[in-house]
Amino acid sequence: MSQLALVIDLNVCVGCHACVTSCKQWNTSGDAGPMFDDNPYDKDPTGTFFNRVQTYEIGQFPRTETLHFPKSCLHCEDAPCVPVCPTGASFKREDDGIVLVDYDKCIGCKYCSWACPYGAREFDKHQKVMKKCTLCVDRIYDESLPESMRKPACVLACPTSARLFGDVHDPDSEVSVTIREQGGYQLMPEWGTKPSNHYLPRRKTKMHIHEDELVRADNPLKKEDIRHEISDDVTLDDWMM
Amino acid sequence: MHPTFSVIFLTTLIGVGQGLFLAIFTEQSYSTVNLLPAQESSFYVTGSLLALAFMVGGLFAAVFHLGKPSYFITRAWRGVTQWRTSWLSRELIALPLVMGLMFLYMVFHYFGWDADIFGSAETKGQLTLVIGGLGSAAVFILFVATGMIYASLKFLQEWNCSLTVFNYILFGGASGFTLAAAYSAFAAPELVAFYASWAMIITLAALVSRAMSLFRNARIKYKSTLQTAIGVRHTQIQQKAMGMMGGSYNTREYFHGKTAIFLKSIKWIFLVLVFPLPLLLLWLGMDGNPQALVLAFAIQYLGLLFERWFFFAQANHPQNLYYQTV
Numbered sequence: 001m002s003q004l005a006l007v008i009d010l011n012v013c014v015g016c017h018a019c020v021t022s023c024k025q026w027n028t029s030g031d032a033g034p035m036f037d038d039n040p041y042d043k044d045p046t047g048t049f050f051n052r053v054q055t056y057e058i059g060q061f062p063r064t065e066t067l068h069f070p071k072s073c074l075h076c077e078d079a080p081c082v083p084v085c086p087t088g089a090s091f092k093r094e095d096d097g098i099v100l101v102d103y104d105k106c107i108g109c110k111y112c113s114w115a116c117p118y119g120a121r122e123f124d125k126h127q128k129v130m131k132k133c134t135l136c137v138d139r140i141y142d143e144s145l146p147e148s149m150r151k152p153a154c155v156l157a158c159p160t161s162a163r164l165f166g167d168v169h170d171p172d173s174e175v176s177v178t179i180r181e182q183g184g185y186q187l188m189p190e191w192g193t194k195p196s197n198h199y200l201p202r203r204k205t206k207m208h209i210h211e212d213e214l215v216r217a218d219n220p221l222k223k224e225d226i227r228h229e230i231s232d233d234v235t236l237d238d239w240m241m
Numbered sequence: 242m243h244p245t246f247s248v249i250f251l252t253t254l255i256g257v258g259q260g261l262f263l264a265i266f267t268e269q270s271y272s273t274v275n276l277l278p279a280q281e282s283s284f285y286v287t288g289s290l291l292a293l294a295f296m297v298g299g300l301f302a303a304v305f306h307l308g309k310p311s312y313f314i315t316r317a318w319r320g321v322t323q324w325r326t327s328w329l330s331r332e333l334i335a336l337p338l339v340m341g342l343m344f345l346y347m348v349f350h351y352f353g354w355d356a357d358i359f360g361s362a363e364t365k366g367q368l369t370l371v372i373g374g375l376g377s378a379a380v381f382i383l384f385v386a387t388g389m390i391y392a393s394l395k396f397l398q399e400w401n402c403s404l405t406v407f408n409y410i411l412f413g414g415a416s417g418f419t420l421a422a423a424y425s426a427f428a429a430p431e432l433v434a435f436y437a438s439w440a441m442i443i444t445l446a447a448l449v450s451r452a453m454s455l456f457r458n459a460r461i462k463y464k465s466t467l468q469t470a471i472g473v474r475h476t477q478i479q480q481k482a483m484g485m486m487g488g489s490y491n492t493r494e495y496f497h498g499k500t501a502i503f504l505k506s507i508k509w510i511f512l513v514l515v516f517p518l519p520l521l522l523l524w525l526g527m528d529g530n531p532q533a534l535v536l537a538f539a540i541q542y543l544g545l546l547f548e549r550w551f552f553f554a555q556a557n558h559p560q561n562l563y564y565q566t567v
Contacts, residue, residue, distance in 0.1 A: 015482075020484070039487065043487070044486075044487035044488065045485075045486055045487040046485070046487045046488055046489055047489075048489075048490070049484075049485070049489070052483075052484030052485065052489075053482075053484050054480065054482060054483055054484045054563060055480070055481045055482035055484075056471065056473070056478050056479065056480050056481060057478070057479045057480075057481050058473055058475045058477065058478050058479075059475060059477055060477050066481070067471070067473065069471050071484075071563065080395075080396075082326075083323075083326035083327060084326070084327050084328070084329065084393075084394075085323060085327060086319075086320040086321075086322075086323050086327045086329040086330035086333055087316065087317075087319035087320050087322065087323065087330075088319060088322055088323050089319075105316065105319055106308070106316075107307050107308060107312045107316045107317055107319070107320065108307055108308020108309065108312065109306060109307060109308075109329065110494065111327075111329050111390070113490075113494065114242070114394060114397070114558070115394055116560070117396045117465065117558075117559040117560060118559075118560060118563075119491045119495065119558070119560025119561075119563055119564075122489065122490040122491065123308075123490045123494070125490075128308030128309045128312075129308055185472045186472075187469070187470060187471070187472055188465050188469050188470055188559065189469065190464045190465060190469055191395065191396050191464070191465070191559075199472055201472065201473075202473075
């Protein structure tokens with residue numbers, strides 16, 4: 001039994017919101033009809049999105065780091081939103097683990113969104129049903145697309161390849177290997193929801209620069225030396241000064 | 242959480258209806274063992290009709306909690322299918338069950354259909370006793386289902402406690418018995434002392450239970466922190482952008498948007514309106530003063546609306562950790 005999921009590399013996410021807009025574009029044009037978008041160019045714009053990127057500043061000035069944090073439905077292995085649904089509209093697919101809402105069964109009671117500790121579900125106030133990330137289920141199985149395009153819209157749109165998509169139950173898949181090797185973690189593990197989406201932590205990058213790397217040895221103009229003492233040897237540079 | 246008026250009215254109105262039905266049936270069961278004087282059937286008919294009216298009022302309020310009221314006809318029937326896992330589904334089954342049994346209880350009393358099903362000549366009216374008993378059991382199932390809708394959400398730590406269920410039962414019982422005291426002042430004055438004293442006892446029990454939950458909630462240590470929410474261990478994290486400019490479902494549904502002082506004043510308003518004032522008025526009305534008893538019920542019900550608002554507003558959803566600057 002597979003479990004499809006996203007792995008998001010916080011080390012390379014630059015917070016460009018390309019995943020947010022491509023997600024909105026793909027899913028608002030899909031079978032389920034548009035996701036509402038009120039006052040998009042006006043005061044107080046608001047709408048349904050499956051994916052949001054938030055930005056955090058970590059640490060104290062001047063030692064701060066900016067963290068861009070994309071968040072969508074985590075397709076939990078033990079999804080708390082599913083058992084609470086009174087109509088069976090919210091369900092988890094047996095074969096690939098994607099959590100979906102049947103918009104034709106949803107009565108809009110919002111109970112599933114209360115049951116999600118991550119706030120991953122959004123109520124569509126025009127269609128009056130609960131909506132959430134579908135992992136682009138209509139796209140990843142579309143055989144009319146070339147195989148390289150059968151991925152969620154956000155994954156394809158990411159300019160820095162911060163998003164990986166695959167089966168986290170297959171130990172040899174790209175996502176499983178990455179989670180293992182780069183310390184992939186889950187959000188709010190304390191609730192036992194076992195989110196399938198994983199995040200890769202930011203990594204500390206160190207670089208040692210030796211002095212000879214600062215001076216361009218083969219630079220005929222020897223610009224770096226100018227402010228130092230002048231050599232006794234007459235060079236072309238000296239003559240030019 | 243953002244308090245929803247449809248749910249506030251639903252839970253308080255069906256609470257009154259359930260409590261009143263329990264009160265009416267208590268009279269009948271006590272009278273069969275000669276602890277209370279037996280009443281004319283009209284007492285039970287009007288009483289259960291009144292209880293049923295509150296249930297219908299609650300159901301009407303519930304319709305507005307659906308995405309569209311039309312879902313009540315087109316989709317709500319699916320709500321009974323997930324009773325194995327969903328407490329909301331169980332409530333959706335228990336609610337019509339309670340209403341159906343109340344209706345049967347009323348109809349059987351109205352037509353005087355009292356078959357002696359156990360063949361005993363000593364007590365008459367066993368059929369209505371059985372229906373009333375089943376109705377009372379269903380009332381308790383409904384109370385538990387309603388309370389468990391909230392108590393079963395483990396990460397809403399203010400609600401995730403058995404006190405939530407006890408509060409729903411005790412508040413429903415208190416308001417129902419207070420209404421029964423007011424009703425009996427008109428229909429059967431000899432029962433006023435009985436109902437008023439039970440209303441006072443249940444109100445006091447509700448005070449103990451609610452005070453315990455307030456005490457508990459004031460000392461909650463939240464399991465989730467911003468650190469576990471985004472998986473960063475650093476102690477100093479500031480949110481700089483929420484991912485949207487004008488708000489979203491997440492910022493509207495999970496925040497009451499009121500100040501801490503407002504919240505605190507609502508708490509004191511409900512503590513005064515639900516407990517001391519009705520207790521005083523019940524005590525004053527003990528000798529059969531209808532005005533005091535009607536006022537006791539009206540004030541207690543008003544207080545329960547504040548109580549339910551506070552119950553929702555006080556709950557702190559962990560998703561709010563992602564919205565630090567709302």
